[in-house]
Amino acid sequence: MDNVEILKDVNTEKRILDAARKVFHIKGFTGARMQEIADEAKINKAMLNYYYRSKDKLFEAVFKEAAQDFFPKVFQLVNSDLPFFEKIEFFVENYLTFLQNNMCIPGFIINELAQNPQRLKEFFVEAHIKTPVKFLNEINEAIVRKEIISIDPRTLVLNILSLCIFPIVAKPIIETVFNLNDEMYSRMIEERKKQIAQFVINAIKIK
Amino acid sequence: MDNVEILKDVNTEKRILDAARKVFHIKGFTGARMQEIADEAKINKAMLNYYYRSKDKLFEAVFKEAAQDFFPKVFQLVNSDLPFFEKIEFFVENYLTFLQNNMCIPGFIINELAQNPQRLKEFFVEAHIKTPVKFLNEINEAIVRKEIISIDPRTLVLNILSLCIFPIVAKPIIETVFNLNDEMYSRMIEERKKQIAQFVINAIKIK
DNA sequence: TTTGAAATTAACCAATTGGTTAGTTAATTG
DNA sequence: CAATTAACTAACCAATTGGTTAATTTCAAA
16 A cells, blocks of 8 residues: 555545645635645545535634644743743743744734734634733733833733744745855754743843 | 816826735735726726736736835844944834834735745845845944843844834734734834833843 | 827636536445 | 445536727827
8 A cells, every 4th residue: 555545545624624724824815726725635626615615614724723723832831830031931942843843824824814803803712812811910920029120011922922933934034134045044943942032031130 | 176086197007006005915916806906096907907017017016116115124224323222222213113104014025925935035136135244243343342242143133123023913913912902002012112122232231 | 180109998808716516436324 | 235325526617817909088299
């Protein structure tokens, strides 16, 4: 039994979702073609509608899955039981590792939300996702303890996320501006796992 | 002569470009429709091809214009003749103001480059844009003077850009996560003009 | 006023799009 | 084994897409 045969045996519904993920993540909703997804899955195009009814429904499945990866990961990491500065280090290290393995997801989500911002609010409601109040409180407590300077907790969270996510979504820009090839870019992201946490801690720590 | 008549008098080619900019910036290349651009410009669809030959050519014009705004602005601001820390403050303040007035551009450029990374390299060549060596050198000099900690100049530049640009492209995410309306979001961006520079300087300054 | 090029329009076209359908095969079950 | 259902396919379809074209209007120069 060769590789193709093995693939043929796999659950068709999953094969479609895998193919749809690949195509939608790269091309976005409007850029993706049902035929291309079918080709990628190596099945008849009618199967897409058979299992998912419509392009919209299939996209919805892919988007939810991506959002389910992207957002809960933040909250999960941020809820680790660690001292304040170690938590920042832990978060940056692990979120960046997650992003390294899911390079397309941030750009995909950002772009699709630009077309339909409402989508995220609906997702947050049905996935029971809320503002990370606990971590925001921990920041406030660190301020009270005079471990860190006075700063709007949301600003700090946004800064950390910016430093993690932007270099991922702006990969083509970074490679061009700084004249990096893919390997040099990867090494840079790898180094940022330590750098970003240090940068942030320097910015807020009271010595 | 009423308003519509005045608009009718305006150069058709410019009217088309204005409409194309509006539509492409929001919907992207694949999402934009020639008919929608024609409607927006209030002219016959055939005029688009009459003046710009094809959707690709029209898009090219819009993209170049956006890139021409987005990148040279960085280099222009970074070449201001100011002491090191003041330059960071000046840059953040002015680049964020530019982004406030061009909210769509970063997302537009990032998304289109994800589809076709090659495009930016070609643009950099023909627009004679190069790595901002002068500013990278100034960072190195500040390190030597022991004004700031030792840091890869490219890392510092990337961090500043991340802190400025990400909150713009991730507007829908931020509004949802932190439960902000448009007005609260705008106020937050306004406050970041001071915050970001201070955050960065704290992170690198040797006291 | 005539004339000829430029600007504009409505109608049209071929290709592509997402989606359907009628019919076939494979699997399940009673 | 028969029969019912589920999985699958090829062919097709209506709508939309970017783009063309032939005819008309506008307008400045001769």
